[in-house]
Amino acid sequence: MTAQLKSPAQMTNTVLQAENLNIYYGKFHAVRDVTLAVPKNAITAFIGPSGCGKSTVLRCFNRLNDLIKSFSLRGQVFYHGQDLYAPEVDPVEVRRRIGMVFQKPNPFPKSIYDNIAFGPRLVGYKGNMNQLVEQSLRGAALWDEVKDKLKESGTALSGGQQQRLCIARTIAMQPDVILMDEPCSALDPISTLKVEDLLQELKEQFTIIIVTHNMQQASRASDYTAFFNVEATPQGRVGHVVEYDRTEMIFQNPKEQATQAYVSGRFG
Amino acid sequence: MSELLQNRSLQRNPWAPRTLFSTTMSGVVMLCALLALVPLIAVLGYVLVNGLSRFDLSLLTQVQPAPRELGGGVGNAIQGTLYTVGIAIALAVPFGVVGGGSLSEFVRDTRAARWIGFATNVLSGVPSIVVGAFMYGAVVATTKRYSAVAGGLALAVLMLPVIVRTATEALELVPSEIRQASVGLGSTKFQTVSRVVLPAALPGILTGVMLSVARATGETAPVIFTVLGWHTWIGSVWDQTNTLSLLVYKFATSPFDNQKSLAWSASLLLVLFVFALNVIARLVVRRRA
Ligand SMILES: Nc1ncnc2c1ncn2[C@@H]1O[C@H](COP(=O)(O)OP(=O)(O)O)[C@@H](O)[C@H]1O
Ligand SMILES: [Mg+2]
Numbered sequence: 001m002t003a004q005l006k007s008p009a010q011m012t013n014t015v016l017q018a019e020n021l022n023i024y025y026g027k028f029h030a031v032r033d034v035t036l037a038v039p040k041n042a043i044t045a046f047i048g049p050s051g052c053g054k055s056t057v058l059r060c061f062n063r064l065n066d067l068i069k070s071f072s073l074r075g076q077v078f079y080h081g082q083d084l085y086a087p088e089v090d091p092v093e094v095r096r097r098i099g100m101v102f103q104k105p106n107p108f109p110k111s112i113y114d115n116i117a118f119g120p121r122l123v124g125y126k127g128n129m130n131q132l133v134e135q136s137l138r139g140a141a142l143w144d145e146v147k148d149k150l151k152e153s154g155t156a157l158s159g160g161q162q163q164r165l166c167i168a169r170t171i172a173m174q175p176d177v178i179l180m181d182e183p184c185s186a187l188d189p190i191s192t193l194k195v196e197d198l199l200q201e202l203k204e205q206f207t208i209i210i211v212t213h214n215m216q217q218a219s220r221a222s223d224y225t226a227f228f229n230v231e232a233t234p235q236g237r238v239g240h241v242v243e244y245d246r247t248e249m250i251f252q253n254p255k256e257q258a259t260q261a262y263v264s265g266r267f268g
Numbered sequence: 269m270s271e272l273l274q275n276r277s278l279q280r281n282p283w284a285p286r287t288l289f290s291t292t293m294s295g296v297v298m299l300c301a302l303l304a305l306v307p308l309i310a311v312l313g314y315v316l317v318n319g320l321s322r323f324d325l326s327l328l329t330q331v332q333p334a335p336r337e338l339g340g341g342v343g344n345a346i347q348g349t350l351y352t353v354g355i356a357i358a359l360a361v362p363f364g365v366v367g368g369g370s371l372s373e374f375v376r377d378t379r380a381a382r383w384i385g386f387a388t389n390v391l392s393g394v395p396s397i398v399v400g401a402f403m404y405g406a407v408v409a410t411t412k413r414y415s416a417v418a419g420g421l422a423l424a425v426l427m428l429p430v431i432v433r434t435a436t437e438a439l440e441l442v443p444s445e446i447r448q449a450s451v452g453l454g455s456t457k458f459q460t461v462s463r464v465v466l467p468a469a470l471p472g473i474l475t476g477v478m479l480s481v482a483r484a485t486g487e488t489a490p491v492i493f494t495v496l497g498w499h500t501w502i503g504s505v506w507d508q509t510n511t512l513s514l515l516v517y518k519f520a521t522s523p524f525d526n527q528k529s530l531a532w533s534a535s536l537l538l539v540l541f542v543f544a545l546n547v548i549a550r551l552v553v554r555r556r557a
Contacts, residue, residue: 064452096454106445109468118463119453166449173453 013040015177015207016061016098021075023056025068030056031239034075036226038177043203045218045247046211048228048262053239054211057228058179060084061209062098063091096123099170101180105162107154107169112137112146115154115165119173132172140168141198160191167198171206178202180210184217196221215263218247225250227259312539319536322529327537331500332515335524342534344501348416348509352495353485355420355505360427361477367428368435368473373461376440385436392429399425400490408494414508418494423487427480434476438469475549482545486538488513512538 016038023031031053038044038061046054056065063084065071077084084094096119107115116133125132133150137143142164146157154165163183170178184192192214199221202208212218218225226244230237243250243259254260281287326341333340367384375381403422408414442465450460466473491511497518498510512534519531 062452064448067448067451092454092456095452100452102445102448102452104445106443106449108446108449108464118450122453122455122459122463169449169453 014038015040015080016209017078017081018057018060019076019078021057021060021073021077023053023060023065024070024072024074026070028236029233029238034241036241036244038207038209039224040207041203041205042223043199043208043210043221044224044226045222046209046226046228047213047215047218048239048242049230050213051237051239052228052230054228055181056239058181058209058211059100061177061179062095062100064095064100066091096173097175098177098179099173099175101163101166101170101178101183103182104186105159105166107157107162107165109153109155111151112154112157112165113150115169116172119169123173136168136172137165139171139202140164141194141201142168158191160187160194163187163191163195164198167195167202171202175206177207177209180208182211182213185213192217215265219251219263222247227254227256227262229258229262315532315535315539318529318532320533322533323536327530327533332510332519332530333526334499335522335527338526340526340530342512342515342530342537344498345510345512345515345534346537347501348419348495348498349485349511349513351416351502351505351509352419352423352491352511353481355417356423356427356484357477357481359420359424360431360480363424364428364431364477365435365473368432369439369461369466371432372436372439373465374457388429388432391425392433395489396422396426396487397489400493403490404493411506413506414494414496416495416502416505416507416509419491419509419511420505422490422494423484426487426490427484430480430483431473431476434479435469435473438472438476439465441472442468471552474552478545478549478552482542485541486513488517492517 014037018034018036021031021034022029023034034053034057046058048054059065060073060077061079061084065073073085079094079098083089108118110118113133116136117129120129120132134143134147137146142161145161146152146165154162157165163186167178167183184195187195196217199208199210203223210218210222223246224244225247227242227250228239229242230239243254243256245255250259251263254263282291322341326339327343328341328346329343330339330341331344332342367388371381371384375384400422403418403425407418407421411418446464446468447460450464455463491514495511495514496508497514498508502509516531516534516538519527519534522528522531
């Protein structure tokens with residue numbers, strides 16, 4: 001099973017494919033030998049202890065790590081078969097197709113409307129903006145709560161609403177993939193459930209990768225799960241993927257001892 | 269209850285040493301705060317009392333009086349001030365904001381940025397009279413005339429470092445989270461700066477601009493060499509002119525009562541203008557929070 005998921009040929013509709021990915025911050029080898037394929041219209045979860053490189057790998061998928069000066073990478077990332085790190089690829093275009101929702105809700109200090117319209121305006125969207133804003137807010141299950149105050153600042157919403165605003169802002173770009181880095185870790189349990197419900201609707205249209213600390217969240221909400229772990233080497237702590245499989249396999253019948261220990265909460 | 273605290277009362281003892289110390293220190297601090305207010309209130313009160321007698325419409329609309337003439341106003345000095353400060357704003361604001369923007373957004377933490385930052389600090393420490401003397405040599409001597417343009421250039425040089433520094437600081441305060449959000453949505457670097465960072469930093473930038481304008485409006489030394497002074501309206505920014513600060517400087521020491529009282533009214537105008545800019549700057553900052 002594990003082997004199958006690593007190989008795009010055997011998986012229907014691979015959207016993103018990491019091939020022997022090694023990631024460095026300066027001399028520090030943060031992540032080694034990640035090979036995994038992310039399927040279309042599914043939710044793939046990255047779980048594992050903190051510092052094992054989940055965010056690092058996630059941010060490689062939309063070239064957000066390019067912003068970090070010390071960052072460098074060996075190996076390849078394919079998006080629909082195209083090498084994302086090929087010299088002719090424009091990272092700006094990559095990020096328009098592969099959106100990102102961050103750990104801490106980060107709405108712009110602009111109106112709710114302008115937050116949503118921001119992305120479409122970047123690319124000179126010519127269609128009906130009001131309609132796109134409404135549709136995006138509905139898509140993020142936020143429309144009913146904010147429809148009467150679209151002119152108010154996005155930063156005045158509650159934390160859970162802000163995070164859904166950020167999701168709405170991302171889907172307004174009509175991306176292909178949405179990356180989410182612990183999107184619920186700053187939210188209360190009710191808001192967390194709302195976002196989880198939302199994920200199930202979003203996966204009909206988008207391919208989703210979600211990093212989560214929360215084991216229940218991964219088992220409830222995702223279709224595939226990659227378990228990351230970190231290994232102490234003489235050069236430092238290197239993260240890697242221990243096991244990647246369908247979520248029910250990871251949680252009910254993991255192949256690896258370390259996965260078993262982690263998902264059952266016996267992690268030392 | 270623990271034995272340690274058993275015999276102690278919950279009530280405050282006003283004669284305990286630490287309470288006495290605290291009371292005394294509060295008194296001292298209050299006194300210092302009041303003392304700091306004295307010069308401000310004294311200056312404002314004095315200017316207000318002496319300036320109000322001529323504070324009317326003709327002050328704004330009439331030309332300054334000749335030595336033995338009665339009546340008149342400071343209209344031509346207001347015109348000259350608007351011209352010089354306007355030119356200074358038109359030059360210093362775009363250069364200052366773009367300069368501060370590139371320091372904080374494009375060359376941050378580079379050797380060039382450190383050098384430019386250092387140069388800006390040096391420039392802000394150059395005495396204003398030196399800037400005036402320089403502009404005399406560079407502009408007045410070469411164009412062979414005193415003018416609002418020469419004065420505006422001198423004031424722009426004085427405003428520039430203040431604007432660069434406040435703009436840099438305001439831009440650096442914009443949280444990296446919203447920059448990342450913008451990049452994550454597929455903004456180019458330029459789009460991130462122009463659509464997210466600049467608007468978020470705008471109140472801070474505006475505050476710096478207004479404070480520097482307030483400062484420049486009251487500057488006298490650099491305009492002595494460049495604007496010199498003039499007795500009536502002017503038709504062009506290339507004309508020799510007068511400013512409120514120059515008028516105060518000359519009329520306050522004049523032997524004629526009419527001119528003296530106009531000097532007070534012009535001072536009041538300057539103080540009100542600076543006060544208004546400071547209040548607006550505060551309101552802008554508060555609106556953001
Ligand atoms: N910008 C960075 N510069 C240097 N090291 C980093 C940076 N970001 C992350 N790291 C390091 O890379 C490793 C993986 O971090 P991260 O991907 O954030 O882990 P996770 O998301 O799984 O908690 C950690 O050791 C972390 O300290
Ligand atoms: Mg992380």
